[in-house]
Amino acid sequence: MKKSINGILLLFLVSVLCLTEKIAGLTDTLTTTQSIKGDETIISAGGSFVLGFFSPSSSTNRYVGIWYNKIPNQTVVWVANREVPLISKSGVLEVIKPGLLVLRNDTNNTIWKSNSSTSAPNPVVQLLETGNLVVKDANQDDPGMFLWQSFDYPTDTSLPGMKLGHNFVTGLEVYLSSWKSPEDPSPGEYTHHCDSTGYPQNIVKKGSILRFRTGPWNGLGFSGVPSLQKNSIFSYEVVINSKEVYYSFKLLSSTITRYTLSPSGVGQRWTWDNQARSWIIYLSTPDDTCDSYGLCGAYGSCDTRISPICECLDKFSPKFPDKWNKGNWSNGCIRNVALDCQSGDGFKKYSGFKLPDTHNSSYNTNTSLKECRRICLKNCSCTAYSTLDISSGSGCLFWFGDLIDMKVISGAGQDIHVRMASSDSDSNGKKGKKLVISLALSLAMVLLSLGLVLLLQRRNKKRAKQKKEGMEGFNLSMAYTDERHKKDLELPLFELSRIIKATDNFSFNNKLGEGGFGPVYKGLLEEGQEVAVKRLSEHSTQGLEEFKNEAICIAKLQHRNLVKLLGCCIEGKEKILIYEYMPNKSLDFFIFDQTKRKSLDWLTRFHIIQGIARGLLYLHQDSRLRIIHRDLKASNILLDADMNPKISDFGTARSFGGNETGANTSRVVGTHGYMSPEYAVDGLFSVKSDVFSFGVLLIEIVSGKRNRGFLHHGHQFNLLGHAWKLYKEERALELVDLHLGNSYNSSEVLRSIHVGLLCVQQCPEDRPDMSSVIFMLGNEGHLPEATQPGFFMERNIVKADNSSSTQASSSKGEITMTQLEAR
Ligand code: AMP
Numbered sequence: 001m002k003k004s005i006n007g008i009l010l011l012f013l014v015s016v017l018c019l020t021e022k023i024a025g026l027t028d029t030l031t032t033t034q035s036i037k038g039d040e041t042i043i044s045a046g047g048s049f050v051l052g053f054f055s056p057s058s059s060t061n062r063y064v065g066i067w068y069n070k071i072p073n074q075t076v077v078w079v080a081n082r083e084v085p086l087i088s089k090s091g092v093l094e095v096i097k098p099g100l101l102v103l104r105n106d107t108n109n110t111i112w113k114s115n116s117s118t119s120a121p122n123p124v125v126q127l128l129e130t131g132n133l134v135v136k137d138a139n140q141d142d143p144g145m146f147l148w149q150s151f152d153y154p155t156d157t158s159l160p161g162m163k164l165g166h167n168f169v170t171g172l173e174v175y176l177s178s179w180k181s182p183e184d185p186s187p188g189e190y191t192h193h194c195d196s197t198g199y200p201q202n203i204v205k206k207g208s209i210l211r212f213r214t215g216p217w218n219g220l221g222f223s224g225v226p227s228l229q230k231n232s233i234f235s236y237e238v239v240i241n242s243k244e245v246y247y248s249f250k251l252l253s254s255t256i257t258r259y260t261l262s263p264s265g266v267g268q269r270w271t272w273d274n275q276a277r278s279w280i281i282y283l284s285t286p287d288d289t290c291d292s293y294g295l296c297g298a299y300g301s302c303d304t305r306i307s308p309i310c311e312c313l314d315k316f317s318p319k320f321p322d323k324w325n326k327g328n329w330s331n332g333c334i335r336n337v338a339l340d341c342q343s344g345d346g347f348k349k350y351s352g353f354k355l356p357d358t359h360n361s362s363y364n365t366n367t368s369l370k371e372c373r374r375i376c377l378k379n380c381s382c383t384a385y386s387t388l389d390i391s392s393g394s395g396c397l398f399w400f401g402d403l404i405d406m407k408v409i410s411g412a413g414q415d416i417h418v419r420m421a422s423s424d425s426d427s428n429g430k431k432g433k434k435l436v437i438s439l440a441l442s443l444a445m446v447l448l449s450l451g452l453v454l455l456l457q458r459r460n461k462k463r464a465k466q467k468k469e470g471m472e473g474f475n476l477s478m479a480y481t482d483e484r485h486k487k488d489l490e491l492p493l494f495e496l497s498r499i500i501k502a503t504d505n506f507s508f509n510n511k512l513g514e515g516g517f518g519p520v521y522k523g524l525l526e527e528g529q530e531v532a533v534k535r536l537s538e539h540s541t542q543g544l545e546e547f548k549n550e551a552i553c554i555a556k557l558q559h560r561n562l563v564k565l566l567g568c569c570i571e572g573k574e575k576i577l578i579y580e581y582m583p584n585k586s587l588d589f590f591i592f593d594q595t596k597r598k599s600l601d602w603l604t605r606f607h608i609i610q611g612i613a614r615g616l617l618y619l620h621q622d623s624r625l626r627i628i629h630r631d632l633k634a635s636n637i638l639l640d641a642d643m644n645p646k647i648s649d650f651g652t653a654r655s656f657g658g659n660e661t662g663a664n665t666s667r668v669v670g671t672h673g674y675m676s677p678e679y680a681v682d683g684l685f686s687v688k689s690d691v692f693s694f695g696v697l698l699i700e701i702v703s704g705k706r707n708r709g710f711l712h713h714g715h716q717f718n719l720l721g722h723a724w725k726l727y728k729e730e731r732a733l734e735l736v737d738l739h740l741g742n743s744y745n746s747s748e749v750l751r752s753i754h755v756g757l758l759c760v761q762q763c764p765e766d767r768p769d770m771s772s773v774i775f776m777l778g779n780e781g782h783l784p785e786a787t788q789p790g791f792f793m794e795r796n797i798v799k800a801d802n803s804s805s806t807q808a809s810s811s812k813g814e815i816t817m818t819q820l821e822a823r
Contacts, residue, residue, distance in 0.1 A: 029126045031138070035094035043069055046129040049077070053091060059183040061085035064093050064103055064112070066131055066150065068256065071272060075279070077131055077157040077258060078150050081112035082185040099123035099147040101135050116148035123147065131159045155185060158192075158249075158259040160234075164202075165194035165246030174246070178261045190265035196245040198361035199388075199397055200238050204265055204285075210293045211265055212286045213405055215354040216361075216397060217247075218414065219389030224354035225285060226412035227778070231771070232621070233257070233271075268781075275766070276784030282775035290407040294357075297332020298402035301353065305410070313350060313406075315424040332404070337421035341380035346425025347373060352413030355386060356403040363388050365395040372396030373417065386416045411560070491555045492567035494578055499523065499569050503533050512585060515635070515649060517546065522581060530581035531566060535574070546651030547575050553650040557623050561615030563638050563648040582646060584639035587701070591634060597704050597737065602744035604643050605701050609752060610777060611645040612637060616694055617770035619647070620687045628654050628685055632693035633674045634700060654685070673708030673718075677790035678764055688764035691773070692790065695759025699723050702752055704737030720760050721792030727757055752777065757786035 028045045036042060041052035050069045053062050054076060064080040080093075081103055090106035098119030103112040120137035127133050133150040134143075143149075151162045156178050158164060166173050178188035190211070195203045202214040202222060215224030217238040222228060230236060234257065236249045251257065256272035269283040286292060289309060290302035296310035297319070303309055310324075312333035318324030319331045339345050367375070369387055376382040381400045388395025403418065422428055502523030503510050510521045518537025524530055536547050554565040569576040587608065590596045600608075612632075619627040629636075629647065636649040676692035678684040696707050699719060710719040717725060726732050732753045733746060755776045761767050766787055768776065776783055 028128075029124050030093075030095050031124050032095055032097055032122075035092050037092045038089060042127050044127045044129045044131070048129055049127055049131045051127045051133060053086075053089075053093075056183045056185060061087065061184075062089060062091060063185060064091070065185075066127065066133060068272075071256070072277060073279075075258075076185070077155075077159060078133070079155050079185040080150075082155055082179075082187065084111045086111070095123055095125040095135060097123060099135055099137075101125050101133075101148065114148040118147050120147055130161050132161070155179070156188075156261045160249055160251040160257065163239075163244070163246035163248045164192070165200070165239075165244060166196050167244045167246075169243050176261045178263050178265065181263050188263045190261055190263070192261045192267060194238070194245065194247040195359070196240075198358035199363045200240060200245055200247065201358050202247060204261065204267060206265055210357075212267070212291055212293055213357060214285065216358045218355075218387075219391035223414055224291070224407060224409065225283075225287075226409055228269075228283060270781075273784060276782075278782045278784065280772075280775065280783075281779050281781030284779055284781075294330065294405050296329045296406070298404050299333040299335075299406075300329055301350075301406045301408055303408035305408075313418070315348060315420060332402070335421065335424070337424050339380075339419060339421055344422055345377065345419050346422045346427045347376070347385075347417040348420045348424060348426050349415055349417050351415045352408055352410065353416055354405075354407040354409050355397070355414055355416055356384070356399060357405045358397065358399070360401045361397060361399050363395065363397045365389070367394065367396050369393075369396070372398070376417075376419065382419065384416050384418045386414060390414065491551060491565070494567045494569040494576070496569055496571040496574055496576075498525070499533055499576055499578070501526070502531065506533075506535065513635075517550075517577075517651060523578070530583075532579045532581045534577040534579065536576065547577070549653065550577060550650045553627065553653050553655070557619070557627070559615055559618040559623070560644065561611045561618070561646055563646040579648070582638035583641045584643060586635045586648075587637040587639060587645065588634035590639070591701055591704050592706055598739045600643075600739075602740055602749065605740075606745075606748060606752065608637070608639070608643065608645045609698055609701055610774070612647065612694065612697065613770060613774050613777060615645070615647040616690060617774060619653075620690065620770050626656050628656060628687055629690050629693075630654060630679075630685055631671055631674075632690055632697060633671050634697060634706075637697070673706065675791075676760075676764065677762065680791075684764075686764060687769060688767045691759045691767045691770065692764075694770070694773070695756045695767070695789075696720065698752060698756035698759065699735070702737065702749060702756065703735050704739060717792055720757075720789040723753060724757060724786070724789050724792055727753060727786065747780070751780075751783070754783050754786060757789060758784065760789040760792075761787050762790040763787070 027042055030036065030042060036052065038053065041050045043050050047069055049066050051064070051066050054065050054067065054074065055062055056076070063082065063085055065076045066078040067074050067076045080101075086103075086105055088106050091111075092104045093101070094104075095101050098121075099116050100123075101114040102110050105111050114135055116135055120135075120140070122138040123135060124138045125133065125135050130151075134146045135148040136146045140146075151159075152172060152174055154162060154164075154174065154176055156176055158176055162174070164174050164176065173193070175194070176192040178190040179185045180188040189206050190204055192202065192204050195201055199216045201216045203210055204212040213224060214222035214228075216222070220229055221236060228236060233251070233253045233255050234249050235252055236247070238247045239245065249259070257270060259267065259269050261267055267285040268281045270279045270281055272278075273280050288304045289295065290304050296302045299313050299316045300310050301313055303311070308327060308329075310329040312318060315336050316333035317336055318329075319334045320328075323329075323331060364375075365388060369385075372385040372387075375396065376385040376398055379398075382398050383401060384399040384403055386397050387393060388397045403416075406416075500506070502525050503521040506519070506521055510523065512520045512522050512532060514520065515534075518535050521533045521535065522530065523533045551565070551568055554562065558564070563582065564580040566578045566580060568578065584590070590600050616629070616632070619629060627650075629650070630652045631649060632647070636647065638646045638648050640646060674693040674696050676689040679689040679692075696719075700707060703719065703723070705719055707719040710717075710722065712722055715722070715725065723732070723735050726735050732750055735753060736744065736749055755768075755773055758776075759767050759773065
């Protein structure tokens with residue numbers, strides 16, 4: 001009997017113990033009567049974060065910290081006792097009256113406590129779903145009334161919603177500090193601040209020495225980190241008011257993300273890739289050598305694309321030429337002509353820069369740039385001004401003292417107006433020009449009046465002619481039956497006579513190439529502009545439909561990696577599209593040509609790959625129409641004079657709606673070797689079928705070989721299969737075009753091949769979208785393992801269907817199939 005009572009008692013005790021354990025694991029709150037110790041944890045209400053005891057890898061020290069609950073590799077985002085570890089397993093964490101969170105060791109001594117100065121009648125500690133640990137009154141949920149919160153005392157990690165900056169009311173500065181090492185969370189050498197000494201900018205310091213600046217906030221992002229801007233996943237903001245200045249980021253999707261400052265001072269932005277079960281770094285700062293603070297000294301500008309990377313701003317010269325020439329640039333540059341505020345200075349505009357250090361700056365809002373100039377000119381200590389908020393184009397940012405830490409940001413830099421002696425200022429140049437201009441103006445007036453008369457005469461003539469031919473402009477002449485399309489077109493019309501003149505009557509000598517549409521000619525317009533003229537041929541397999549499609553599609557798109565449509569011409573039977581002229585023609589002319597591809601070094605190839613990726617991301621995600629191109633290939637990538645890639649040929653592109661990502665068609669259009677399996681075989685096209693084509697193109701650019709028709713004596717695979725085989729055997733560098741010699745960055749090349757193989761994976765869901773492709777190409781960090789490519793054996797895809805296909809003729813090896821019935 002006694003035995004059975006003992007048994008029941010034991011059972012009762014065990015179940016009570018189990019219950020306490022269970023509560024500790026499931027609740028998000030500790031009251032003053034509860035505590036956690038050993039392996040006990042509390043979990044935030046939605047299950048995202050855990051608070052408990054942990055030991056960093058290869059350390060036996062114990063800490064109280066917060067980590068992600070649903071991520072297998074323990075990723076700690078906050079540490080309480082980072083400087084005072086527990087050396088045994090016996091710590092206890094509890095909340096005590098009047099509102100303190102305390103950690104006691106095995107001798108019951110408090111080794112860490114929260115430092116709240118206010119109190120609450122019924123204090124509790126709660127782990128919020130944001131990862132913020134708060135001490136508050138049990139009945140109070142207003143964040144303004146929290147007694148203490150871990151978001152005010154972060155360690156090396158910033159989470160969405162955390163405010164980094166200064167609270168002028170409490171005097172508290174919230175900043176990140178790196179861990180000493182991956183095994184030691186105590187504060188390391190580096191700190192990350194939202195610096196509000198001048199106009200806000202994020203900075204990283206090593207001790208007291210400034211190492212990296214993001215550049216000032218410009219309304220859209222930080223001047224020196226143009227890629228960090230609001231997107232579909234995050235929004236970033238800097239809030240400036242009399243009570244506080246802070247920077248924070250907000251999640252707009254369910255992505256898990258964090259920013260960390262590594263023990264070596266690198267700022268890393270991470271997202272969790274659920275498929276790959278790993279973290280991916282999508283942005284790291286500093287990004288390049290030019291991000292090293294003040295490398296080129298005062299009035300020096302840094303540009304990694306040139307050698308040496310430092311040069312003085314125009315109208316400035318090295319302060320110590322000898323040192324400068326030896327690569328010691330830290331003393332910077334001085335003016336060629338000294339300022340003379342009394343006799344009147346002026347300003348010179350410098351464009352395309354990360355704006356200089358704003359430590360010594362001031363600002364005002366809602367002022368025009370003209371007004372900024374006037375204000376700066378009045379103050380002899382004001383050395384420069386620029387637009388404060390580039391999103392609205394208003395407000396002024398003023399600098400005082402030397403301008404330091406400027407970097408060239410190609411394509412996304414900002415303008416800054418630097419105070420100069422009047423002889424070096426822009427207005428001086430203008431004065432000289434003024435006389436010439438006034439003379440020219442008088443002459444122009446005479447010519448203009450003459451021109452106007454002629455223009456009016458010509459216009460009347462044209463109207464009469466159009467009336468005669470029964471067409472009142474583009475819409476009607478396009479013979480559109482679809483009313484919706486009519487109003488969609490806003491394209492300049494060119495007269496046929498003008499095109500005939502420009503192309504020397506479509507002379508053979510001016511022929512640039514031929515695509516599915518028909519021949520393309522080089523033309524020279526009267527005003528001296530070079531154009532490419534695409535003439536819809538009578539025998540074209542891409543008929544009027546594609547012509548209309550192309551006209552509607554590109555007229556509405558604008559991106560530096562898409563070819564620009566200047567206008568069209570429809571007269572009689574002629575249907576012509578006029579584009580900006582691309583002097584380097586198309587990519588296939590380079591990469592598949594034995595001689596020409598020697599001129600494509602790795603830097604250029606990588607630049608082209610990234611440009612195509614950006615153009616495609618714009619089509620898929622950011623453009624007004626959201627477009628699937630469906631025929632991405634080397635011959636549809638045009639190259640401008642600076643080898644910037646431009647996606648062309650929208651004859652077969654399809655627009656898709658808000659929530660759609662693709663569609664199904666019985667009319668498969670595309671090109672052998674570039675089409676994804678699900679599209680070629682089942683007619684399923686989506687953004688992921690474009691991603692597949694991009695992957696093929698990427699591998700072609702790296703290898704200098706066509707996927708289609710690729711032969712290898714050792715196996716039967718096509719280029720994709722060959723790349724996959726080398727990748728699996730860790731010999732991927734053997735894929736690289738021999739013409740590149742050793743002049744390439746092997747980690748960049750390996751990464752590109754890896755990304756290319758991720759894009760051509762058999763299963764569309766496994767392929768990354770273009771924003772991930774851009775992240776992965778531009779940032780170091782773990783990449784998911786690539787699975788088997790689609791069509792890696794096939795040399796001649798969908799052979800069985802060829803009977804039903806009608807093919808376009810082309811001067812090139814690649815042919816756009818236009819009427820292949822999908823199975
Ligand atoms: P497409 O019909 O777009 O495939 O063009 C056929 C060929 O004409 C291309 O492969 C280029 O070589 C050339 N081409 C097309 N558009 C242009 C352009 N805007 N500038 C220079 N060459 C072009």
